[in-house]
Amino acid sequence: MSFSAILGAWIAAFLTLGIFSYLYRDNPFYKIAEHVFVGVSAAYVAAISFWTQIYPNLFGRLFPKDGPLAFTGLEFDFNHEFNILYLFPLILGLMMLISVFQQFSWMARWGIAYTVAIAAGLKAFGYLNSNVLNQVKASSVDLFSGSLPFFSLGGDSVFNNIVLVVGTLSALMYFYFSKEQTGNFGRFTRLGIYFLMVSFGASFGFAVMGRISLLVGRFNDLIDYSSADYNYATLGVLLFIIVTLGIWSFQNPEQKEN
Amino acid sequence: MNNKFTVYALGIVGIVLLTLALSVMPDSLNFFREDKSAMFVFTLIVIMVMLYEVKLAKNSSEPIFLRTIPGLKAVEEAVGRSTEMGRPILYVPGIMDMNEVETVAGVVVLGHVANMTAQYETELDVPVARAIVMQSARQVTKEAYLTQGRPEMFNEDMVHYITDDQFAYAAAVNGIMQRDEPAACLYMGKFFAESLLFAETGNSIGAIQIAGTGSQTQIPFFVTACDYTLMGEEFFAASAYLSKQPELIAGITAQDIIKIILVGFIFLLIVSRAFFDLGVTEFNLVTWLGL
Numbered sequence: 001m002s003f004s005a006i007l008g009a010w011i012a013a014f015l016t017l018g019i020f021s022y023l024y025r026d027n028p029f030y031k032i033a034e035h036v037f038v039g040v041s042a043a044y045v046a047a048i049s050f051w052t053q054i055y056p057n058l059f060g061r062l063f064p065k066d067g068p069l070a071f072t073g074l075e076f077d078f079n080h081e082f083n084i085l086y087l088f089p090l091i092l093g094l095m096m097l098i099s100v101f102q103q104f105s106w107m108a109r110w111g112i113a114y115t116v117a118i119a120a121g122l123k124a125f126g127y128l129n130s131n132v133l134n135q136v137k138a139s140s141v142d143l144f145s146g147s148l149p150f151f152s153l154g155g156d157s158v159f160n161n162i163v164l165v166v167g168t169l170s171a172l173m174y175f176y177f178s179k180e181q182t183g184n185f186g187r188f189t190r191l192g193i194y195f196l197m198v199s200f201g202a203s204f205g206f207a208v209m210g211r212i213s214l215l216v217g218r219f220n221d222l223i224d225y226s227s228a229d230y231n232y233a234t235l236g237v238l239l240f241i242i243v244t245l246g247i248w249s250f251q252n253p254e255q256k257e258n
Numbered sequence: 259m260n261n262k263f264t265v266y267a268l269g270i271v272g273i274v275l276l277t278l279a280l281s282v283m284p285d286s287l288n289f290f291r292e293d294k295s296a297m298f299v300f301t302l303i304v305i306m307v308m309l310y311e312v313k314l315a316k317n318s319s320e321p322i323f324l325r326t327i328p329g330l331k332a333v334e335e336a337v338g339r340s341t342e343m344g345r346p347i348l349y350v351p352g353i354m355d356m357n358e359v360e361t362v363a364g365v366v367v368l369g370h371v372a373n374m375t376a377q378y379e380t381e382l383d384v385p386v387a388r389a390i391v392m393q394s395a396r397q398v399t400k401e402a403y404l405t406q407g408r409p410e411m412f413n414e415d416m417v418h419y420i421t422d423d424q425f426a427y428a429a430a431v432n433g434i435m436q437r438d439e440p441a442a443c444l445y446m447g448k449f450f451a452e453s454l455l456f457a458e459t460g461n462s463i464g465a466i467q468i469a470g471t472g473s474q475t476q477i478p479f480f481v482t483a484c485d486y487t488l489m490g491e492e493f494f495a496a497s498a499y500l501s502k503q504p505e506l507i508a509g510i511t512a513q514d515i516i517k518i519i520l521v522g523f524i525f526l527l528i529v530s531r532a533f534f535d536l537g538v539t540e541f542n543l544v545t546w547l548g549l
Binding site: 022030034038042112115118120134145165168169175181211 | 296297300301304322323324325327355356357358359362389390393394397420421422423425426427429430432433436437451454474475477478479481482489490491492495510511513514517518520521523524527528530531532535536543544549
């Protein structure tokens with residue numbers, strides 16, 4: 001095993017166990033892991049955004065090789081054609097940057113307005129199509145053809161289709177705000193909230209299973225790192241963290257009480 | 259009221275006739291796509307209802323009735339609780355950018371919360387995960403403090419960027435919760451897997467927690483761990499509720515009318531399909547509309 005792999009395993013074990021130490025309470029190991037994580041990720045995102053987006057997609061299109069702006073001495077060859085429209089994102093980006101100066105803080109609004117307006121326009125169609133029309137279509141279920149059994153646990157059935165229609169309508173009516181939820185209407189919307197809660201419960205269980213698999217993944221790594229190949233990285237770090245936390249706890253009785 | 263529904267009925271008939279007229283135009287003109295007719299009709303109906311409801315709200319002197327949403331009342335309670343305890347309010351506007359409707363709604367609600375914190379002189383902390391959200395949240399917060407006549411209380415660092423990375427952001431926000439111990443934690447925006455991390459930590463420090471999101475997969479976590487949850491459209495309606503402006507509230511009543519239209523449409527499709535399946539008619543509305 002190379003030295004860099006062993007060092008990487010020790011760092012990974014330290015950061016993983018540092019984050020897990022939060023289960024005890026906020027402590028220096030968690031703070032170290034948190035700040036390293038935040039700092040590294042912020043820098044990483046900045047670097048990735050520049051080198052994979054701004055550099056090839058913006059500069060590559062505004063200053064292509066042999067493009068009309070080649071006289072400036074700036075040429076970026078990413079096989080893109082010159083596109084003057086890319087001046088707008090450049091200007092909006094610069095306006096966002098300039099807004100760090102107090103007197104130009106208003107400039108940021110242009111970029112924000114552009115982002116929100118474009119997103120609203122683009123997504124309106126998608127939402128109407130997928131969240132409304134497709135849902136309406138899915139609600140026009142087969143109830144009377146006679147081709148479906150009345151009840152089936154595993155597939156389509158008339159009963160399941162009735163549940164689907166009633167669930168859709170009652171949940172939709174739960175979000176009706178112009179009328180107080182009392183009387184028969186209130187009972188119907190209460191049925192809607194039961195349907196919603198059942199679906200949330202199923203979603204919750206599904207997501208928890210996903211989280212458990214993530215946890216198993218981390219434990220697998222920690223188990224790997226506890227082998228002799230990695231100089232017992234997990235065990236060493238775990239022992240170090242437990243001992244240090246123990247000493248730290250005894251030295252900070254006030255924090256312990258909190 | 260009857261007059262209103264007559265207008266809508268006539269409007270819908272007019273829109274359908276317009277669509278039929280456009281659909282008979284020759285294909286060579288390439289002017290109208292018939293396969294998108296249902297979308298065209300529905301979009302025009304939405305626009306018509308929205309505009310007419312806003313017009314009615316502007317001209318009406320009577321307040322528009324909206325049922326109470328407990329989670330929204332709790333926002334003011336949360337600010338009051340923080341003020342009494344002398345502890346800050348943590349406001350998390352989600353982890354996505356301003357191109358997500360939930361983030362926009364979250365920033366709008368932030369403006370109302372900032373109005374209250376300016377009024378009550380309560381400390382507000384808004385960690386954000388996106389640069390454009392940071393700028394928007396700063397603008398909104400600053401405006402709220404100016405509106406309340408407390409510009410000296412506004413500090414740009416109230417809204418501070420952490421990182422774009424989802425779990426690094428979650429780790430940092432959890433750290434802030436542990437160290438600053440806010441009395442109230444508000445999560446309003448688009449969330450993913452970090453939602454339960456926030457809500458569990460907020461729960462462990464004893465903060466009153468109110469969440470609002472349209473992220474269907476995250477609502478269960480907020481429902482489980484928060485004191486109040488604004489689910490889906492309740493969250494989108496929140497800004498109108500809190501603003502108490504008739505024009506914005508009219509948007510909610512317009513959406514209610516659209517829901518009624520949709521319920522009627524679903525019934526129509528079910529009946530149409532039933533007649534088709536039973537062999538009463540050869541005509542299926544779903545197929546005809548190209549849905």
